[in-house]
Amino acid sequence: MRYRTATLEDLDPLVKLYKTVAANEGGIARLENEITSEYIRGFLEKSLETGLIIVGENPDDASELVAEIHGYKPGIQVFDHVLGDVTIVVHPDFQGRKIGRTILMIFLDEIVRNRPDIGRVELIARESNEKAIALYQSVGFLIEGRLEMRIKTADHYEADIPMGWQNPNYEL
């Protein structure tokens, strides 16, 4: 499978991938109808400008994307060393095959090697997303708290879990 930095041409394949992932409840926060071109374009442009965005191509059809991870700087000076809004998605048909782990490792490795301007990477996962939380912990993210009642589903509320990772090669 080929992993590479995204380009603006990836907009439509990314909309498709995010809609497919959002159709399954319990993963990313947005519902399927909240995945719009504007939303995708927003994080695509910001990640290319200040952060990092990596995609994984379908080995059988390179025009289709099956995995993606991104993050970008919040645009406030005191947070200039922070990579936020980090989101990782793997197409449901490709989950459980180490693709999520691989793309996350590529993302963090790139930061360690080439991004001394990034000191901290932060993300939030809902507490029931044990798979994602276990993955993040296994690569060094720490649980930093608990945002009670932050996620509202059709029939219950659940906590959101903020997590952080620090770049050992960050240069102050």
Ligand SMILES: CC(C)(COP(=O)(O)OP(=O)(O)OC[C@H]1O[C@@H](n2cnc3c(N)ncnc32)[C@H](O)[C@@H]1OP(=O)(O)O)[C@@H](O)C(=O)NCCC(=O)NCCS
């Ligand atoms: C969460 C997600 C990115 C993981 O990607 P993936 O390719 O399915 O996961 P991987 O096969 O790389 O597995 C990575 C780790 O996840 C955990 N994991 C995977 N399947 C699991 C399961 N059924 N139960 C518990 N943990 C599991 C394990 O820690 C696993 O580690 P291992 O490599 O030692 O087995 C992917 O499932 C996904 O896109 N889910 C929907 C969107 C989402 O929830 N994104 C995260 C929002 S915070």
